[in-house]
Amino acid sequence: MTGIVNLRERVTRNVRDVGSSTVIANLRELFTRNLRQSGIYIAFVLIVGFFAIRSPNFLSPGNITNIILQYSYILILAIGMVIVIIAGHIDLSVGSVVALTGAVSAVVVIKGGHPWWMGALAAIGVGLLVGVWQGFWVAFVGIPAFIVTLAGMLLFRGLTLKVLGNVSLSPFPAEYQKVAGGFLLNGFFGGNGVDVFTLVIAAIAIVGYAVNSYRSRQARLNYLQSVEAFPLFVLRVLAVAGVVMAFAYQLARSRGLPIVLILLAVLIIIYSLVAQRSVFGRHGYAIGGNLNAAQLSGVKVRRVNFLIFLNMGFLAGVAGVVYSSRSNGAQPAAGNMFELDAIAACFIGGAAITGGVGTVVGAVVGGLIMGVMSNGMQLLGIEQSVQFILKALVLLTAVAFDVYNKRRAGSAK
Amino acid sequence: MNDNILEMRSITKTFPGVKALQDVSIEVRRGEIHAICGENGAGKSTLMRVLSGVHPTGTYDGEIVFEGESVRFGSINDSEDKGIVIIHQELALIPFLSIAENIFLGNEQATRGLINWNHTNAEAAKLLARVGLKENPTTPVGQLGVGKQQLVEIAKALSKRVKLLILDEPTAALNDNDSAQLLNLLRQLQGQNITSILITHKLNEIAEIADSTTILRDGKTIETVDMRTEEVSVNRLIKGMVGRDLEHRFPPHTSNIGEEVLRIENWTVHHPTQAERIVVDGANVTVHAGEIVGMAGLMGAGRTELAMSVFGRSYGRHSSGQVFKRGTEIHTHSVPQAIGHGIAYATEDRKRYGLNLIEDVRRNISAAALGKVSSGGWINGNEEIKVAEEYRASLDIKTPTVMSLAGKLSGGNQQKVVLSKWIFTDPDVLILDEPTRGIDVGAKYEIYTIINRLADAGKAIIVISSELPELLGTCDRIYTLSEGRVTGVVPKAEATQERLMELMTKVKEQA
Numbered sequence: 001m002t003g004i005v006n007l008r009e010r011v012t013r014n015v016r017d018v019g020s021s022t023v024i025a026n027l028r029e030l031f032t033r034n035l036r037q038s039g040i041y042i043a044f045v046l047i048v049g050f051f052a053i054r055s056p057n058f059l060s061p062g063n064i065t066n067i068i069l070q071y072s073y074i075l076i077l078a079i080g081m082v083i084v085i086i087a088g089h090i091d092l093s094v095g096s097v098v099a100l101t102g103a104v105s106a107v108v109v110i111k112g113g114h115p116w117w118m119g120a121l122a123a124i125g126v127g128l129l130v131g132v133w134q135g136f137w138v139a140f141v142g143i144p145a146f147i148v149t150l151a152g153m154l155l156f157r158g159l160t161l162k163v164l165g166n167v168s169l170s171p172f173p174a175e176y177q178k179v180a181g182g183f184l185l186n187g188f189f190g191g192n193g194v195d196v197f198t199l200v201i202a203a204i205a206i207v208g209y210a211v212n213s214y215r216s217r218q219a220r221l222n223y224l225q226s227v228e229a230f231p232l233f234v235l236r237v238l239a240v241a242g243v244v245m246a247f248a249y250q251l252a253r254s255r256g257l258p259i260v261l262i263l264l265a266v267l268i269i270i271y272s273l274v275a276q277r278s279v280f281g282r283h284g285y286a287i288g289g290n291l292n293a294a295q296l297s298g299v300k301v302r303r304v305n306f307l308i309f310l311n312m313g314f315l316a317g318v319a320g321v322v323y324s325s326r327s328n329g330a331q332p333a334a335g336n337m338f339e340l341d342a343i344a345a346c347f348i349g350g351a352a353i354t355g356g357v358g359t360v361v362g363a364v365v366g367g368l369i370m371g372v373m374s375n376g377m378q379l380l381g382i383e384q385s386v387q388f389i390l391k392a393l394v395l396l397t398a399v400a401f402d403v404y405n406k407r408r409a410g411s412a413k
Numbered sequence: 414m415n416d417n418i419l420e421m422r423s424i425t426k427t428f429p430g431v432k433a434l435q436d437v438s439i440e441v442r443r444g445e446i447h448a449i450c451g452e453n454g455a456g457k458s459t460l461m462r463v464l465s466g467v468h469p470t471g472t473y474d475g476e477i478v479f480e481g482e483s484v485r486f487g488s489i490n491d492s493e494d495k496g497i498v499i500i501h502q503e504l505a506l507i508p509f510l511s512i513a514e515n516i517f518l519g520n521e522q523a524t525r526g527l528i529n530w531n532h533t534n535a536e537a538a539k540l541l542a543r544v545g546l547k548e549n550p551t552t553p554v555g556q557l558g559v560g561k562q563q564l565v566e567i568a569k570a571l572s573k574r575v576k577l578l579i580l581d582e583p584t585a586a587l588n589d590n591d592s593a594q595l596l597n598l599l600r601q602l603q604g605q606n607i608t609s610i611l612i613t614h615k616l617n618e619i620a621e622i623a624d625s626t627t628i629l630r631d632g633k634t635i636e637t638v639d640m641r642t643e644e645v646s647v648n649r650l651i652k653g654m655v656g657r658d659l660e661h662r663f664p665p666h667t668s669n670i671g672e673e674v675l676r677i678e679n680w681t682v683h684h685p686t687q688a689e690r691i692v693v694d695g696a697n698v699t700v701h702a703g704e705i706v707g708m709a710g711l712m713g714a715g716r717t718e719l720a721m722s723v724f725g726r727s728y729g730r731h732s733s734g735q736v737f738k739r740g741t742e743i744h745t746h747s748v749p750q751a752i753g754h755g756i757a758y759a760t761e762d763r764k765r766y767g768l769n770l771i772e773d774v775r776r777n778i779s780a781a782a783l784g785k786v787s788s789g790g791w792i793n794g795n796e797e798i799k800v801a802e803e804y805r806a807s808l809d810i811k812t813p814t815v816m817s818l819a820g821k822l823s824g825g826n827q828q829k830v831v832l833s834k835w836i837f838t839d840p841d842v843l844i845l846d847e848p849t850r851g852i853d854v855g856a857k858y859e860i861y862t863i864i865n866r867l868a869d870a871g872k873a874i875i876v877i878s879s880e881l882p883e884l885l886g887t888c889d890r891i892y893t894l895s896e897g898r899v900t901g902v903v904p905k906a907e908a909t910q911e912r913l914m915e916l917m918t919k920v921k922e923q924a
Contacts, residue, residue: 219795220795222795223795223796223798223799225795225798273791276794277791277792277794278790278791278792279783279784279787279790279791279792280790282776282780282783282792283783285769285772285776286769286772286776286780289769289770289771289772290765290766290768290769290770290771292765292766293765293766293767293768293769293780294769294780295727295748296724296727296748296758296760296766296767297748297780297781297834298725298748298749298751298752298781299780300749352771356769356771356772357771
């Protein structure tokens with residue numbers, strides 16, 4: 001094609017031509033496009049701010065640690081759920097799967113007397129089997145995920161009762177409890193009321209973030225793409241560093257670095273990459289965005305759908321380990337309604353009801369909004385009844401905002 | 414005073430970027446069967462949608478006079494109240510409901526809010542007798558064949574005390590027997606003082622049954638012919654439907670034709686849900702490197718079905734025949750296989766099948782060949798943007814940035830994104846289904862230019878189009894299809910619209 005030859009020149013010109021007016025236009029475009037996403041971050045900051053002002057304890061080291069420990073398993077589920085939702089499905093069974101995997105783990109460790117890691121592996125293995133089962137029905141038989149996972153919700157609850165023989169099992173050995181309640185190498189580098197190890201890890205994370213940001217900026221430059229001005233770039237990295245350090249400092253003043261936080265961070269990073277950068281992730285968006293077009297573009301829809309449910313099973317297994325560890329045992333009714341929390345997290349986090357839109361980070365922030373609200377309202381001593389009502393309104397508002405935005409953008413027409 | 418039941422005066426209807434109807438006038442006499450004919454896209458359906466209130470008053474210019482008074486319809490309900498009922502090509506029946514329930518859907522025979530089933534079924538039985546359908550009113554509609562469903566639709570229209578019945582391509586999906594029965598019924602209804610407007614591609618039907626015919630072309634009335642006073646030949650209608658000049662609408666191009674790239678032999682396709690229906694019947698098609706081959710056919714001729722079934726069996730699973738690429742047989746049982754063999758298919762319906770409208774231009778362009786911008790399953794985002802920018806430049810896609818959503822682009826630019834997507838798969842054969850549908854003249858010219866460039870680059874190209882001038886202006890050879898069969902291959906030098914139309918309307922008996 002003749003035009004391609006001139007491309008480099010043309011693009012260079014474009015980059016040079018970006019005057020102030022186009023910058024503003026681009027910013028506006030960026031903002032409208034990301035309103036759905038940025039709205040959720042703004043809401044998160046406002047909610048945190050509100051509770052911080054109303055309750056002095058809210059941002060205390062102990063409470064921040066608590067929020068993380070308390071909602072970690074919902075966030076893990078939300079990570080898998082958002083990928084399911086992006087592809088246009090839903091998974092109603094994850095609460096039951098958390099119960100079942102936790103129960104299997106408890107039977108292996110508590111009843112069987114096996115070491116803690118065998119329990120964890122057994123739970124994850126069962127999660128994968130669940131994924132295979134549901135993925136088979138959704139992807140290869142073609143039954144809507146709503147039905148398959150509704151059946152799964154009952155099926156796995158039933159299996160949980162069977163495995164546990166209708167009684168709770170507890171307690172787990174101390175090592176197992178550490179998964180959700182433990183802290184990594186607390187006091188490894190000493191410190192006087194402040195865990196230096198936590199700060200060191202935070203510093204490493206910040207350096208990693210800075211290096212990575214710089215490299216991706218350089219890569220964009222190599223491809224002649226526009227990038228933010230260097231001072232702005234430095235400012236952004238410093239801002240992130242400040243927030244992370246402040247957060248780490250609060251943790252360090254409490255009990256240190258929760259193991260489950262490391263787990264969460266790793267999962268968030270991996271799955272963000274999977275969603276944004278992998279062919280598999282992209283195919284999920286394509287299926288949810290326009291199934292017909294995806295099919296006619298050569299996407300192996302059945303395979304992708306199967307893998308999505310396999311992955312959901314895996315993460316539900318991980319969540320099962322974390323939850324059973326935190327609750328120090330397995331109960332027949334464990335994980336009840338978790339699916340709804342995870343689904344709500346995704347929608348609050350900007351995922352579209354019809355599929356094709358959503359991000360892992362959005363879902364996590366959506367989950368955090370729910371977690372922070374529950375925690376904050378408890379601190380303020382708000383009645384359970386009011387808590388439910390307020391959470392319902394937040395979910396409804398978030399989705400209404402999403403629908404409103406879509407209609408205004410008119411893009412789906 | 415004349416005895417016109419309907420007059421539509423100077424109707425002009427504009428869609429964004431396209432003038433669908435321009436100053437169209439039509440007069441329908443009371444009690445006649447009035448045919449409207451024209452090519453696909455001539456504006457027939459739009460005109461009927463204006464008449465029935467689907468496009469309400471205010472969205473078009475002009476006046477509608479029905480039974481001597483000027484009418485303004487805000488919705489279908491308004492026009493039905495006056496006795497105008499339209500039966501669409503895609504039947505609007507609910508398969509799981511019974512005949513009687515369908516007939517009285519939205520018009521339930523109820524007393525004090527409770528449906529009177531005895532009355533409903535008895536009334537339905539009377540209506541069925543009027544249309545000559547011997548079925549129990551309680552039979553679910555889904556159990557009936559298409560022909561009988563058509564009769565149920567007409568019974569439904571009768572239940573609304575119809576005065577003017579509009580049928581849009583009623584016989585397109587019917588076999589000859591059912592068609593004859595339907596046309597017969599229209600004559601009987603004529604005896605009961607029901608006026609009919611019949612939209613059809615089948616010119617022999619018009620010659621057989623219509624009292625007068627209005628010909629539309631490019632959104633304009635060409636003429637109205639009184640079929641009772643003069644002998645009108647099918648050729649005369651064809652001339653009216655197609656005659657327009659082709660100057661300057663197509664970029665000049667001389668193809669440099671090389672070796673044979675794709676050969677489709679004895680290709681037969683069955684309907685995905687009605688297995689006994691054959692939609693493509695033993696088709697043979699070849700296309701060479703650098704050649705642009707056209708496929709002409711009226712609606713239901715099987716062009717899209719042929720293309721989609723070759724492209725990874727995307728149209729049902731029931732197809733047979735052989736596909737050869739450069740002389741060796743290839744199997745294209747799935748879309749990835751077809752793409753792997755260098756076949757690309759750009760669909761006729763961009764929005765439903767071609768693009769992910771809620772995704773950006775960049776990701777739409779890379780969608781069919783993600784492997785080329787990724788390694789080990791990971792996408793190189795920068796490379797992807799570079800590719801998108803390349804196509805944006807070379808195909809001149811007008812978009813603020815490649816990060817803009819595909820849904821926000823104009824039709825022509827969306828089509829360029831679809832073309833980019835398929836060119837990026839580096840295909841040897843490109844099948845372009847209605848590549849210029851719904852896009853304006855300027856953008857059409859650009860698309861033709863792109864097609865020519867692709868042919869010059871040695872690609873084998875198949876263009877499926879309902880616009881004959883487009884095929885005549887761009888193609889080296891044109892296949893004609895009618896009722897699933899290839900009825901002819903016409904080289905460019907010998908092709909005229911009349912010749913093509915004749916082959917396109919050729920039915921089995923004449924063959």
